[in-house]
Amino acid sequence: MSGTPDFFYREAQRLGYVARSAFKLLQIQKQYKIITPGSSVLDLGCAPGAWLQVACQNLGPLGKGGVVVGIDVKKVKVPSMHCDERVTTVCADVMNLPREQVRALSPQQKGFSVVLSDMCPLVSGITTRDAALSAELGMRAIDLAVGKAAHDRTVNNAFEEVQSDGSGSSLGIDGVLQPGGHLIIKLLESEDVKEFSQICKPIFRKASWLRPKATRSCSREIYLICQGFQYRVRE
Template sequence: MAKRILHDEYFRKAKQEGYVARSAYKLLQIQQAKSVIRKGDRVLDLGCAPGAWLQVSSPLVGPRGRVIGLDLQDVRHPMPDNVRTFVGDVFEYPPEDLVEAAGRGFGTVLSDMAPKTTGFNEHELSVRLCDRILETLPTLLRHNGVLVMKVFEGAEYPGLLKRCQRHFGKVKGFKPKASRDVSREMYVIAHYYRHPDRRDDDTPKPRDADA
């Protein structure tokens, strides 16, 4: 019963504070712990509907920043002026168009996407989804940028972390308190993207002590 009360608490908070989904608190907690979004940033939210992560990202980037969302479904909830959304398949939509809408490459790429199917292969499918996201980064994510993406824990999870470490200077798993206790969901938090077109020895500027 206690678990259900906790979960209902986030649902009620979302309604009271104007968020379209309780998932807003996952990103808020990720931001508080790992500082993944900066003022003035360009942020891309893959699989953005219904829009809770867009709502969280907007004030974090501020009026000089920009948040771009992409999903197969239209985001119907009104969004602030620094947010633009597009309808399309994450892996088929031209990435150059997203960068153009942002004005420059993204400093942070977010993904709260999960496989549509549930069951014994949910973990494997979520890992494949993350691998496909990694493949899109050279066009989307700037050098030293940040990636946040959801995956379900399982046998292939450590391998995914190792693959992320090939592309990022620092990679950690993180489970927000707002995630349901019974869920296997985990968020891969990756800082300091090593863009393939940048082979220099830039010294990354840490976003916080625990980044």
């Protein structure tokens, strides 16, 4: 990082967070209460681990249970501060990881209640190229989280396709996000981001955009906060 360390960088060091990005999730958590005690959290693009720390902090006491699973192409060591044994990391390329393998990482293989995607491409400085790569990562996060629900543009269509097999699992839900769960996606602002709203608004109770205060002034990062996945099971 060039120049004088900014406020969030200094605060991260003071409070034991491995990166200033912790404050982005802290703000999201404060405003939207995405992670609750006992949540099962999937963190896509988890390096260097700041979001793992914030997610674990919001799981509540150990007795409440919950898990945080981080996936990144880089090998990420679980930070020693703010994390406990409920946090694990996997070194893998999310772009090539089958949904079944990701679901297998969740408790009882029943999926996650929260999916976080802080994935970002290696920025080239070519605005259109970077935005396109960011959109590709964002679409992958949606595909992993909600599966074919992303292709349904009306909630009614989604409801009709899902049935229960009577065992507590649901046929037709092929993503890793549980019904009622939440999804957060980081994107770079461009014309492409409109499509994300069009996909997510029909299948979530609420979808809204946020530019966290900890975002650098020169950055085009923006987050889509999707609450309450509405792909419900029909008995």
